[in-house]
Amino acid sequence: MKLIASNLIAVMITMCCFAQQHNFNNNYITPTDTLVQQKIEQWQDLKFGLFMHWGTYSQWGVVESWSICPEDEGWTQRKGPYASSYNTYVKAYENLQTTFNPTQFNPEKWAAAAKNAGMKYVVFTTKHHDGFCMFDTKQTDYKITSSNTPFAANPRSNVAKEIFDAFRKDGFMTGAYFSKPDWHSPDYWWPYFPPKDRNVNYDPKKYPERWNAFKDYTYNQIQELMTGYGKMDLLWLDGGWVRPLSSVDTTVEWQRGIKDDQDIDMARIAKMSRTYQPGLMVVDRTVSGEFENYVTPEQTIPNEPLPYPWESCITMGNSWSYVPNDTYKSANDLVHMLVKIVSRGGNFLLNIGPSPNGDFSDTAYNRLAALGSWMNVHGEAIYGTIPMAPYEKDNVVYLQSKDKKTVYVYVLSNNKETVELPATISLSQINITQKSKIIYLDAPKEKIGMQQKNNQLTLTIPAGLQQKSGAIYAATFKIIL
Template identity: 35%
Template sequence: MSEQDSERQDIEQAKAGPLTPADFAQYPEYSALKKNWHWFQNQKIGVLLHWGLYTVPGMVESWQLSDEDTWARGNKPFRPNMRQLKRDYWGLATQFVPDHYDPDAWARLFKEAGIRYAILTTKHHDGFTLYDTALSDFKVTNPDYPAAHLQQPDLFGRFTTAMRAAGVMPGAYYSKADWHYPDYWRHDGLPKGRHADYLPSEDPQRWQRFVDFVHQQLLEISGNYGPLGMLWLDAGWVGNQREPLDFDPLMAQIRKLQPEMLIVDRTIGGRYEEYVTPERQVPDPDHLPTMPWESNIPLTHDWGYVPHGQYKSIETVIATILRVVSLGGNIVLGVGPKVDGTIAPPYRKLLRQLGAWLQLNGQGIYGTRGVQPSLFKRAAQLGWFVTEDAGHYYLFPQMTVPPRQLDLKRFDFPEAISGAALLGRTQASLPLAPTGCLGLPGGLRQQLYPGIVCVKATAGTPEASN
């Protein structure tokens, strides 16, 4: 499923040739990376939370600030001209009041939904930080802003504590661009594109100040908030040859602070893109990423909260998860909290529906791996998704009404099947004939993507657990 469209131009494409995990063997962090990759690929489902000043008016993240990104303003710009738009946008910091923010409630919701990791924006391209940085006054804890007067104004700090307490691994999103910082964009009223408003090679001292700023903020995030699952770096145009960030010495320091954290310098390629992040798409089975990967799929059209958003159906969400996991990837679902810190009812409904489905079928998702592309395509032709682990294959029907008989030999599994059962609380065994035909109960037709566990002949007897 692809969500890319011609309207949005914030979707970044990979900019470097494919690497494989073996290419990292030359680096001293390789042993830790193998452990971290294994953990990551077992988690399968995360959320990515875009939250910031843009939620005050309910507009598409902070992209309207960039003069060149006309797509973000469309027919409904935040203000009629860019000078007024920027002035009023920066002023939204005085209206950002998350007075109903309850990260413990978020954590309970995510746990109920079967979410294994949650990534929160520490800073989007607009430069406003949701944590207490010492490098800028444009932050949620600035005493001139109303959010600073909350009992615990460091929103990211509260988030990380709540997530870990609930058993959900927290991660940090950070935009390497900063359109508020004067060594990236001058506050001179002139038009600005998404890049720095000068060539760093022509003013290296100014650029070095910005590099130092980015380094120190990333050290704050990595050093002040306990263990993190991933540092998810956005704004892939920063860090390339035009805008180099000199990450080698920085990342060595960060790895000492966070030895179990994955660094995701997305779309850049190379040593610091430790997994890849196809955005609004699921890769084609004939062109799968060669690195561990995670599809980024918002639950609406937008990443941040937009009133009257078009939410996906639970059928679409589960089908997308099944396709991603069958191909060997993770999925991170985009959720946009409202300005007051609450998560809108349609998001909550979708997440709880997902959790109910995973309560029955999670064994076929968590800890599994994708099947070979040939098996994926063969199963798809038969109308099924397939995942596997060391001892089992897991089948999920793509069709609304599964058949009463399923000929397992048509899948041409590499291993023989010794038995089968329904996933879920009943652990009901299914009749498997010597011919390889599996009997499916009629009640399966009333369920949403019901999972079937098929036991590989070397794995013993069929069982289903949650």
Template identity: 30%
Template sequence: MKRIATLCLLLLALNGYSQTNAELDPKILTSKAVMNQFMDLRFGMFIHWGPVTLRGTEIGWSRHHQVPATDYDTLYKVFNPINFNADEWVKTASDAGMKYLTITAKHHDGFCLWPSAYTDYNIMATPFKKDVVGLLAKACKKYHIKFCIYYSVLDWYQENYPLDNSTDPKLADKRKKPDMEKYVVYMKNQLKELVKNYDPYMLWFDGPWEAPWTKAMGLDMYTYLKTLKKDLIINNRLGKSFSGIDADGTAKFLGDYDTPEQRIGSLNMQTPWETCMTICEQWSWKPNDKMKSLQTCIQTLAKVAGGNGNLLFNVGPRSDGAIEPAQVARLKDMGSWLKQYGTAIYNTHGGPYNPNDTFATTRSGKKIYLHVFKPVTTLTIPEMPGVKINKAYIMKGATVALMQTNGQITLTLPAVLPDPNDTVIVLETDKSTIDIAPIKNEEKK
């Protein structure tokens, strides 16, 4: 029995699953094949949206703070986003080159963007009265975008959830008769609605850090969800440990992939991961929010792919339901770049070099895609053990001179790079690059 258990743990480790996942029945874990297909997508759209956009403050977290709860909790009564158009949102994602979309169906504030049968605090109680989740699911099918759903574990509105707002411990006693067991049933009922009615490709959980939620609850919820849909992908935030904002590549998490937040994860060829990051500064809409430059957006995507991760890039539509035109334009420019260089992003593996501020690399078959971020005329990188470069050239452009001596590869680049945001140099090799171990490198000009 001990030998069999050890073998099971070894197999789980080889598949990239964490120690926490080892406590689950291996038969229910999302397969490596499904996860590989997810990681091939590389680029997705995150959408944080709800009645709080009427105040322009952060979703969930501004409740009791910038916005009094009595105001926050009644915003839905006047929430009427007449300019919402699911097709336009999804087309924006498609034009950006994004392959999946994740909507905050229920954030920490508890408001639901679908007509849930288990609470009146949902979109049908607004003047708008349209199933946002359903309309987005339909539009995603039209544009061949994978549809995904965000759902918060915590809920500062629902009466059975024990806490009112984790950022203010004085509010912890506000609930008169909280019942976590009933709340878990509430969660399961709502999640069954979402899975059965909208058939999401992936569920993106958040908020497991509060004390009422336990590791046992996370294990039970993952198991339950797999009875609803076998190949459903589930992120790492059902458990109590995940990298999030602070830790990096934590060895223990419950779910199918790690989720570094507002930062780029480190190169990791074993554990799937996805950076979630905002295109501006706030997750939900904020008037005059500062937007990232096109260069930063493109280089972030390249660095994430170079680390073998996906980028879930967030937009916050306005209270009228429209995405800011400037954000739409920025995303479209990213899509234009991907139309030229997408081969170096989609369906690739990260590495073998660790990304830095000068370059990142992705790889596929007998090709290394070198993403150059800075206007350097000479770029020197360590040689790849046992691999020879036969040819170097700018993607869809001229040949690049190279030398391979003394354990180094030196490339001579044009004085003016074709793309100031990210010029892709293709290195054709004499053998497959997939099995090359990660190579530490220093930035050299």
């Protein structure tokens, strides 16, 4: 396995080369279900969540699923002893099931670290495109609880349930990531034909019985997740090429490759799911319309607020999956991402890929701890806030409370973690009164001057505070109007 890992390390994915660009919603439909509306509003107040991509692929330290997809060979080139033959490679990839044994798995440790970092919800990959299930499905034996998998003997082998239970006990909203395409299913990639790209490899209209079998397979697996894994707040569906052909937007490059109608009957799935989980948010990502309750820009942050609920999903490292010695974003960068995303009205879903042993890297834990130290001081200026124009100007970011009675002004650090404050800070579109107050969250006892002139508010920073702000990553001024 060490030889395989070393030979295949070049297959790792980076955020800049992910093949599918996820478009923004062009036809957002506000849910009519009041319970769903309430859940979305609650979720929007949480702001910060943990995403986890985990599967057998972590043993090779390669990109999740994509190396077995012929379409994406250009950026997931197969390496190592199995690379010369596609069929040999896929067989070896699927054989990873027989060695997957994450004995260090401890979801309570993950939940505690995430809670300390200020995260409020979790989304876990119950099944990625390769079809390997990280839950105890009854629909296939390609799963972590199969007798073919060493970890099946562990009392915590149903890892999805263990994760959801652990995070729920710590007060988290829980979400199940689920891949609509399944490249292991013979009813999606039918062995009669070779797979040619990420899509179904036969014409569903020509073979309706096979496609209906796949629809039932998908429905049944989602039903299992909605009935056997406790209270669910979110169903996060990936693989937007599985969609009605009528919904394809040919102005979006990646959607032009969808040639067949891959309708899996989302109305049926959503109705069933909400029967068991009232108020469930359904995110059929990139399929604009009724079943995309919020939008998921990937590895990017919009420049301005979007006119609907949204969430940026971004990796802490370069890869979604575990890669040995991955390069992780600094705590400084992560705080800046959080502040900017929230200032545009979005949520930040930060991904960490657990190792094949079942734990995060030390670097990931260190980043979570650093985020937690910052959030302990600044959390009130994150949770439950809404955007405020001009959102961001130079290195100053604006937010406000939902009742618009309090404004939060962030001054971001420049090229180092410590924030250096200028002598004065000019702010636009903030109007104070004689009763207004200002509190510097990083040093509440410091006196900050405020002077209003027309629509311009100027903050005066004491000389001693300019060089020793007491803040790292981002300093925050709370202005009570």
